[in-house]
Amino acid sequence: MTKSNLHTHSYYDDGQDSIDEMVQTAADKGFTVLGFSGHAYNPLDECSMTPEKTNQYRQDVKRWKNNPPKGMAIFLGIEEDSMNPVNPEDYDYVIGSVHYLTKNGQAWPIDYSQECFEQMLAQGWNNDIYALCKAYYQAIKAQAENERMQIVGHIDLIAKYNDDQKYFRFDDPKILAMAKEAIEALAHAGKIFEMNTGAISRGYRSQAYPSDQILDLIFQNQGKLLINTDCHNRENLDLGIDECLKRAKTAGFTELYTLTQDGFVGVPIDEFQG
Numbered sequence: 001m002t003k004s005n006l007h008t009h010s011y012y013d014d015g016q017d018s019i020d021e022m023v024q025t026a027a028d029k030g031f032t033v034l035g036f037s038g039h040a041y042n043p044l045d046e047c048s049m050t051p052e053k054t055n056q057y058r059q060d061v062k063r064w065k066n067n068p069p070k071g072m073a074i075f076l077g078i079e080e081d082s083m084n085p086v087n088p089e090d091y092d093y094v095i096g097s098v099h100y101l102t103k104n105g106q107a108w109p110i111d112y113s114q115e116c117f118e119q120m121l122a123q124g125w126n127n128d129i130y131a132l133c134k135a136y137y138q139a140i141k142a143q144a145e146n147e148r149m150q151i152v153g154h155i156d157l158i159a160k161y162n163d164d165q166k167y168f169r170f171d172d173p174k175i176l177a178m179a180k181e182a183i184e185a186l187a188h189a190g191k192i193f194e195m196n197t198g199a200i201s202r203g204y205r206s207q208a209y210p211s212d213q214i215l216d217l218i219f220q221n222q223g224k225l226l227i228n229t230d231c232h233n234r235e236n237l238d239l240g241i242d243e244c245l246k247r248a249k250t251a252g253f254t255e256l257y258t259l260t261q262d263g264f265v266g267v268p269i270d271e272f273q274g
């Protein structure tokens with residue numbers, strides 16, 4: 001069986017637990033693949049790792065990578081923000097995430113708080129949700145050209161505060177067309193999409209990213225898929241993986257991706273456990 005999570009945070013960024021605690025709990029929970037993906041340094045983001053912390057983080061994870069608990073492979077990854085490119089040679093893999101949108105020289109955080117989201121919509125995009133979504137999905141689409149990253153981080157981040165469809169409808173054809181353009185480009189570039197349960201653990205959403213409509217689009221475009229929890233503490237290392245496995249099967253996926261010493265591979269979905 002495979003139990004995999006490649007999107008995890010520790011106390012080196014805005015996570016709560018040490019690398020040791022995360023590894024220990026992952027071993028207790030039966031993980032076979034564990035990847036760390038600390039927030040790469042972004043001067044705008046106080047949750048990201050400073051260059052000094054990044055060095056400590058890398059050393060700490062490498063210690064476990066070279067001497068993992070029995071039955072588990074550990075990888076050193078990074079969550080890159082699209083504003084600040086990382087050096088991919090420093091890492092086993094890179095998650096590419098769009099956390100900010102820039103308009104007229106000003107960078108707006110997408111997921112900092114609902115208040116910030118509304119400010120961005122009003123002041124940056126004149127309350128035009130279609131224009132905002134267009135800017136978002138174009139930024140996501142541009143990640144197809146990003147050769148540093150393998151995994152597309154939380155493709156539905158724009159919907160973090162939209163669980164009740166307050167700002168837009170997930171089945172709105174105009175929104176779906178924007179998302180489709182991005183997904184086509186990313187799938188064509190061989191990027192791996194993630195189902196991400198992070199916003200559930202923090203109480204913002206009842207369902208993992210992405211929405212069913214986006215998941216269907218990924219499937220229709222033969223996109224590669226993996227399941228990550230984007231957890232910020234050890235308890236949530238496997239939060240919602242069961243539910244994601246069910247949704248991925250319902251959407252038609254027969255294999256999911258995980259990381260091995262030889263790189264990313266597709267594994268039959270029935271071999272995964274939550």
Ligand SMILES: [Zn+2]
Nearest residue numbers: 079097153154
């Ligand atoms: Zn993120």
Ligand SMILES: [Zn+2]
Nearest residue numbers: 007009079230
């Ligand atoms: Zn994250």
